[in-house]
Amino acid sequence: MNRGGVCKADIEKFCKGVQPGQGRIIQCMKQHEAEFSPACKEQIDADKEEAQEFVKACKPDVEKFCKGVAQGKGRIYRCLKANEAQLSPSCQAHLRK
Numbered sequence: 359m360n361r362g363g364v365c366k367a368d369i370e371k372f373c374k375g376v377q378p379g380q381g382r383i384i385q386c387m388k389q390h391e392a393e394f395s396p397a398c399k400e401q402i403d404a405d406k407e408e409a410q411e412f413v414k415a416c417k418p419d420v421e422k423f424c425k426g427v428a429q430g431k432g433r434i435y436r437c438l439k440a441n442e443a444q445l446s447p448s449c450q451a452h453l454r455k
Contacts, residue, residue, distance in 0.1 A: 365398040381430075408455070416449040 365387075372393060373386035387394075391402065416438060420427075423444065424437035438445060438453055445453065 364401040365394065368394040368398045412452040412455075415452045416445070419445045419449045 368390070369383065369387065372390035373383055376382050376386045387402070391399065394402070419438060419441070420434060423441040424434055427433050427437045435453075438449065442450060442453060
C-alpha cells in the first residue's frame with residue numbers, strides 16, 4: 359500500500375496526533391475515509407483491490423505454509439516471505455509488489 363504520497367495531507371489533517379502502530383492510523387483513516395480527497399479515495403480503493411488480489415493469489419500458500427500463524431502485525435507476510443522459494447508463482451509475483 360502506498361497511501362503516503364497521495365494521502366499524506368489527508369492523514370496529517372485527520373489523523374494528526376494518532377500514535378502509529380497496532381493499526382491505529384488505518385483505523386483513523388477508516389473513520390475519516392468519507393472526508394478524504396478524491397485522489398486519496400481512489401488510492402485507497404486501488405490498495406483494497408490489490409490486497410484482495412494478493413489474498414486470492416496467496417490463499418492456498420497461506421493454508422499450506424502458514425496454517426496456525428495468527429493474523430496481524432505482518433505475521434502472515436513474514437511467513438510467506440520465509441517460504442518464498444516454495445510459493446506458487448502467482449503468490450510470489452504478488453509478494454514482490
